[in-house]
Structure formats: C-alpha cells, structure tokens
Amino acid sequence: xxxxxxxxxxxxxxxxxxxxxxxxxxxxxxxxxxxxxxxxxxxxxxxxxxxxxxxxxxxxxxxxxxxxxxxxxxxxxxxxxxxxxxxxxxxxxxxxxxxxxxxxxxxxxxxxxxxxxxxxxxxxxxxxxxxxxxxxxxxxxxxxxxxxxxxxxxxxxxxxxxxxxxxxxxxxxxxxxxxxxxxxxxxxxxxxxxxxxxxxxxxxxxxxxxxxxxxxxxxxxxxxxxxxxxxxxxxxxxxxxxxxxxxxxxxxxxxxxxxxxxxxxxxxxxxxxxxxxxxxxxxxxxxxxxxxxxxxxxxxxxxxxxxxxxx
Numbered sequence: 001x002x003x004x005x006x007x008x009x010x011x012x013x014x015x016x017x018x019x020x021x022x023x024x025x026x027x028x029x030x031x032x033x034x035x036x037x038x039x040x041x042x043x044x045x046x047x048x049x050x051x052x053x054x055x056x057x058x059x060x061x062x063x064x065x066x067x068x069x070x071x072x073x074x075x076x077x078x079x080x081x082x083x084x085x086x087x088x089x090x091x092x093x094x095x096x097x098x099x100x101x102x103x104x105x106x107x108x109x110x111x112x113x114x115x116x117x118x119x120x121x122x123x124x125x126x127x128x129x130x131x132x133x134x135x136x137x138x139x140x141x142x143x144x145x146x147x148x149x150x151x152x153x154x155x156x157x158x159x160x161x162x163x164x165x166x167x168x169x170x171x172x173x174x175x176x177x178x179x180x181x182x183x184x185x186x187x188x189x190x191x192x193x194x195x196x197x198x199x200x201x202x203x204x205x206x207x208x209x210x211x212x213x214x215x216x217x218x219x220x221x222x223x224x225x226x227x228x229x230x231x232x233x234x235x236x237x238x239x240x241x242x243x244x245x246x247x248x249x250x251x252x253x254x255x256x257x258x259x260x261x262x263x264x265x266x267x268x269x270x271x272x273x274x275x276x277x278x279x280x281x282x283x284x285x286x287x288x289x290x291x292x293x294x295x296x297x298x299x300x301x302x303x304x305x306x307x308x309x310x311x
Contacts, residue, residue: 013068021064025088033083039099041090045071051117052082054241055138057127059089072224073122076234082241083116087130094152095130096169104137104175113138120144120241121185124224126163132178132188132206139184144240146191146223150178150205157205160198179205186210189245191227191236193219214250218267219257226263230256261293268299277303 015021025045029035033046054073063071063086077084087103089095106112113119119141123131128145129152135143151157153171175181182188188211192199195218203213219226227233232253239245257263264287271280284300287293 015064015069018060021060021069036103038087038103039097041093042095042097042100042103043088044103045084045086045088047074047077047084049077049083050081051115052080052241053085053113053116053119054082054237055085055087055119055121055131055134055141057087057089057095057123057130057134059092061091063088073237076237080238087134092126092166094126094166094169094171095134096171100134101174104134108137113141118142118241118243120237122237122240125149125222126166129178133175133181135185136175136181136183140186142240142243143182143185143188144191144237144245145189146227147199147221148178148190148192148202148206150202151176153177157202159201162198179207182206182210183208187212187243189214189240189250191216191223191250193217193221193223196221212247214245214247216254218263218270219254220266226257229262230260232256259291261287261291261295264291264293264296268296 015024022043025043026035029045029047033048035046036044038044054077056071056073058071063069066072068075071084071086071088073084073086076082087095087100119138121131121135121138121141121143122145123129124146126149128147129149131143131145132148132150135141151171152160152163152167152169153176154167156177171177188206188208190203190206190211191214192203194200194215199221216223216226224233227236235253236245236250239249264283268280268283271283281300281303284296284303287296288300
C-alpha cells in the first residue's frame with residue numbers, strides 16, 4: 001500500500017474494510033490531535049481545536065455507517081471550531097473495560113479536562129450509559145443523553161429485559177452506576193420517550209436538581225436516528241454544549257416531527273393498534289391538509305368510507 005500524501009486531507013470515506021478505516025482514522029488523529037489504542041477493543045481519537053470539547057462514545061460500525069465514515073460529532077466540532085474526543089469500540093462493549101477506566105484515569109491525572117472552558121459528554125442508548133459513567137472525570141461538564149440507560153446490573157434494573165447477552169458484563173465496579181457518576185456535572189439533559197417503559201424507568205433513576213428530562217413522546221427507542229432524520233440532532237448537541245438546551249428550546253425543535261412522514265406513520269400505527277379510529281382520522285386529515293401525503297389520503301378514505309350493509 002503506497003504511503004499517503006500528507007499534503008492532501010485524509011478521507012475516511014475511502015475505507016473499504018475495518019483495518020483500512022482504522023489506518024485512515026489514525027492518520028486523521030495524528031494530523032489533528034492524536035489517535036490511541038485503548039486496550040484490545042477500544043480507541044481514542046482526539047481533535048484539538050479550542051477550549052470547547054465534545055466527548056462522544058460510539059462503535060466502529062456506527063461511525064462507518066455514517067456518511068463520510070466519521071464519528072458523529074466530528075463534523076459538528078469542525079464546523080464550530082471545537083475540540084472533540086471520541087471513544088470508539090469494536091462492537092457493543094458498553095465501554096466496560098479496565099483499559100478504558102485506566103485511560104480516563106490518566107486524563108484525570110494529567111488534568112486534561114482542566115484545559116477546557118466547556119465540556120459536553122454525549123451518547124445515545126448504550127453510549128448514553130458510557131457518557132454518564134465517565135463524565136465523573138470532568139466535574140462541571142454538560143451531559144446530554146438520548147434513550148438513557150443507568151446500568152444493566154440485574155440487582156438494580158432486572159425489569160429491563162433488553163440486552164440480555166450484555167448483562168454478563170461488570171456494571172458494578174469502577175465507573176459503574178450511571179446515576180452516581182453524574183453527581184458532579186453542571187447539567188444532565190435526558191431526552192427520552194416516556195411512552196416506552198424502559199426509557200421512562202431509566203430516566204427516573206437519574207435524579208437531582210441538575211437533571212432535566214426532555215420528553216420526545218412517541219419518538220421510540222432510537223432517538224439519535226430520529227433527531228438526525230429531522231435535521232435537529234446537531235442543533236440539540238450544540239445547544240447542550242453551550243448550556244442553552246432547555247425544555248422550551250427542545251420542545252420547539254421537536255415540533256419538526258409534525259412534518260415527518262416516518263413519525264406520522266408510526267403515530268398512525270399506534271392509534272390504530274389502540275383502536276382509536278376517530279384519532280386516526282384526525283391524524284390522516286391533518287397530514288393530508290398540511291403535507292399532501294398520498295399514503296394518508298388513501299388511509300383517510302379507507303377510515304371514512306361508509307361500512308357495507310350486512311346481508
């Protein structure tokens with residue numbers, strides 16, 4: 001393989017396999033900050049640009065599935081001129097690895113986070129757990145999580161029947177219980193779907209005057225993708241980083257779901273499953289009047305046609 005021309009910006013989208021992707025991300029890290037191997041299954045990519053830092057957690061597959069094959073917050077940080085630290089895992093490890101603990105220990109020992117005026121820890125789902133668990137390393141940080149998870153320790157969350165294979169991991173040792181680890185943060189913003197029992201119950205475990213629960217009703221269990229599809233994920237992250245995210249500002253952004261056909265289709269399925277015919281008709285009529293959506297026009301006709309007389 002020829003040596004890359006370092007005068008040309010490295011493009012991770014050119015990667016066709018895991019090893020090539022890691023090699024390209026390594027080069028990008030070396031150009032912009034650093035790229036470190038953290039144990040056998042994790043890597044840390046740091047881009048050093050300004051005293052504002054976004055810390056994110058994601059799997060290699062998640063990063064590679066995005067346009068450009070880059071970590072989620074990389075383009076946000078680049079556009080804003082911010083610094084970015086991304087912990088990348090090989091598979092869904094939940095970042096439960098002594099090597100990751102040791103990495104954050106070194107950051108604390110080196111007073112790494114003291115060099116930043118503003119710090120945000122961000123994650124969704126399993127990565128939301130990691131964001132809460134490791135934010136303890138940066139007291140005073142902002143924390144933003146989507147579809148929160150407090151722990152998979154069966155003694156605390158035995159009611160959560162998801163992620164059964166991952167319950168064998170140790171969630172009780174260092175950096176363990178998410179709600180305990182967030183005590184030193186400036187603010188914890190929890191975006192969740194209150195209609196999902198698991199989301200609501202995990203959210204309820206995060207208490208304290210620094211916690212604000214931001215409901216995304218009927219958003220489902222994959223809110224990161226939903227917010228990205230609506231075009232509001234970047235703005236939510238930016239507002240959280242700048243300590244401007246509030247229930248009112250999120251509610252304003254979340255209203256964009258009213259114009260999203262995928263969200264409306266999901267909502268229609270819920271109203272039909274609950275046999276709420278009148279509400280289904282209202283929903284279809286609204287979608288037809290405002291958005292001229294043919295699928296809802298057809299469904300409206302089906303719902304409003306007169307029933308055939310019985311013989």
